[in-house]
Amino acid sequence: MSTSDGRVRVQERDESRWITLDNPSARNAYDEQMAAAVADILDTCNDVRSVVITGAPGAFCAGGMLAGMSAPTTRGMRKLYRGSLRMFDAIRSCPRPVIAAVNGAAAGGGNELVVACDLAIAAASATFGQTGPRVGSAPVTGATNVMGVQIGEKRAKELALLCRRYDAAAAERLGLVNRVVPDDQLETEVLTWCRELAALSPRYLEITKVSSNIWWNAARDSFANGVGMLVQAIGSEDMREGASAFLDKRPPKFVLDNGEFGS
Numbered sequence: 001m002s003t004s005d006g007r008v009r010v011q012e013r014d015e016s017r018w019i020t021l022d023n024p025s026a027r028n029a030y031d032e033q034m035a036a037a038v039a040d041i042l043d044t045c046n047d048v049r050s051v052v053i054t055g056a057p058g059a060f061c062a063g064g065m066l067a068g069m070s071a072p073t074t075r076g077m078r079k080l081y082r083g084s085l086r087m088f089d090a091i092r093s094c095p096r097p098v099i100a101a102v103n104g105a106a107a108g109g110g111n112e113l114v115v116a117c118d119l120a121i122a123a124a125s126a127t128f129g130q131t132g133p134r135v136g137s138a139p140v141t142g143a144t145n146v147m148g149v150q151i152g153e154k155r156a157k158e159l160a161l162l163c164r165r166y167d168a169a170a171a172e173r174l175g176l177v178n179r180v181v182p183d184d185q186l187e188t189e190v191l192t193w194c195r196e197l198a199a200l201s202p203r204y205l206e207i208t209k210v211s212s213n214i215w216w217n218a219a220r221d222s223f224a225n226g227v228g229m230l231v232q233a234i235g236s237e238d239m240r241e242g243a244s245a246f247l248d249k250r251p252p253k254f255v256l257d258n259g260e261f262g263s
Contacts, residue, residue: 015049016194027062028055035083039090049198054101063108088116112142120177136242140226145219
């Protein structure tokens with residue numbers, strides 16, 4: 001039976017709980033309310049065997065909403081940054097394994113959402129990549145720290161610094177995802193993994209998951225420091241230009257501190 005909470009849908013399937021980001025007009029990007037709704041759901045998932053996060057048709061998740069960044073307020077952006085971190089922490093602290101069912105583009109914070117999940121299965125048409133420096137931000141809640149543990153520092157810096165897009169096959173080779181399947185087999189494959197998890201001890205799966213969080217926990221100070229630096233940069237010329245260019249669908253024009261450096 002399905003339930004709904006704003007732009008986040010919840011459905012029980014067998015012994016798993018499926019969380020769907022349902023904001024298709026923004027490619028399933030999230031704001032602080034959506035992030036909080038996902039975190040609240042994850043905090044109450046001890047009554048199922050596994051959790052799946054996916055997106056409404058059209059995308060997996062385009063990360064945090066950029067609309068407010070072209071004319072940002074410190075209060076609004078701080079809420080978004082902290083909301084993102086709370087959602088990612090909720091994935092890691094959820095006692096059940098959390099699977100990303102990547103059914104489309106995972107960009108920016110959406111790619112970091114994949115990093116935060118315990119397992120990830122992607123449709124063949126899915127794409128992956130960070131967007132931070134391209135849109136006037138920085139991927140400090142996963143991509144600049146934990147992703148390096150998952151795929152290697154040089155590869156993680158390639159994703160975080162160059163903002164390239166990678167297809168699902170490349171993501172599997174890098175180690176961003178566990179498995180890639182044809183688009184029409186994604187749900188079937190994810191359900192197969194959920195059923196396999198359901199046959200295992202939930203007590204010892206939780207112990208295994210908590211123990212595996214060592215690198216996430218070690219990077220927690222990096223997350224907090226990164227969010228603090230982003231807060232200090234709210235309203236910068238680069239933030240406004242990056243967001244405006246993205247919304248206008250044009251290349252951004254960043255400058256070197258009004259010419260003081262690089263001349």
